[in-house]
Amino acid sequence: MYDFHNIALTPTQSLLLNVAILSVIVFAVLRSERRLDGSNPLLMLAILAIFGISGRILLEPLPNFQPVTVIVIMAGVYYGAPRAVALAGIIALTTNFAVMGHGPWTLFQVLGWGLVGVSGAYFSDYILKEGQLMLNRLAALAIISGFVFNWIVSLSILLKTDVSMLAPYLINGLLFDLYHAAGNLIFVAWLATPLSEIMTKHLDSSSPKAVSEPVSSTL
């Protein structure tokens, strides 16, 4: 018998493989969304969770390059803080348990992404103008979130060391903060528009925010 699972891949090859798998997942998820009848915000959150979880796991070889931060911001913008925080928790816990490693830092990641989701909800009127996504404003929030999230997670080292280690740790990590910010910019530039079109379709019918179609009530 040949052991076909025993093929050794170089890091680049396995990354390409992961990107291919992620593309299949995203394509399949987007196709399945088309079959949904009407508005279904909770199912949309499940779709975002699948996308966030698979994206974070499969892009793991690239340092700090993952779609979770942008997804959580957009969940905050479109569905409000509570659902964004829940989404953040589900993604962080699932990915850490499955692959990335679970520990005290998971709590800090949930808090970090939770805060990112809350800020998305807080700035939702500013980012979403009459149902139109203000891409540049979303990009600005995504870049800032990259830094803030990393710093919140960095605080977890205080469980093991004293405060004096924090400054060198944060300075050393600045390059990874930049990776995270640049990754977020990429995801906003290339994914936010298609994602927002789907999310607009699945808004809460009772949501006072974001109107899916511009209302022309003035005469």
Next chain:
Amino acid sequence: MSNELKPISVIAVIVLILLAPTIRDALREEAATYVSDSESSHDGLPESWNNSQVMCVLFPTDSPHSNFNSGVTMIEADGSTYGVNTEFNGTGACVGGFTGYTEGMPFLLDATNATSGDLDVGYDVGDWGPYVHTIGGLNANNLTGNFSGAYWELLHNGEYSMVGIGDLIMSEADVILWRIGTW
């Protein structure tokens, strides 16, 4: 306006990738200035080493090193033996009298080389940098006992190091200590 975001995002990533080594080096130097020098990490070491960098290796009671099994042997950078401190908590060896190292891995290799083979290091290079499994003939992976697994634990100036030896930033008078940790 928003259509410009795609090329901008790609350019930003390319620039970041190109500048990454420069940024990393600059940040390391900056971060090194913040690493506090703990006086107490020099306790029990020769006073002449107070301003120099030191590497200590402590062996577990169950698996002592054949040449360093009573107290901690103090070895100068040139390989000569300074003396043995029997008051030290544990057995093993310290190599000291080094200056000018800023990165952990070259320091580990040079310091252990000074012991003419007694503290030879074995390590694997993985995705996250070098992983030290053997020091002085003791492979942590082979240790068994009332624990799930054992590893060579790295302490930097008496504190658990947050990074591996491959990412460790050193300043003058730093003390690096290796001992067996278990989980």
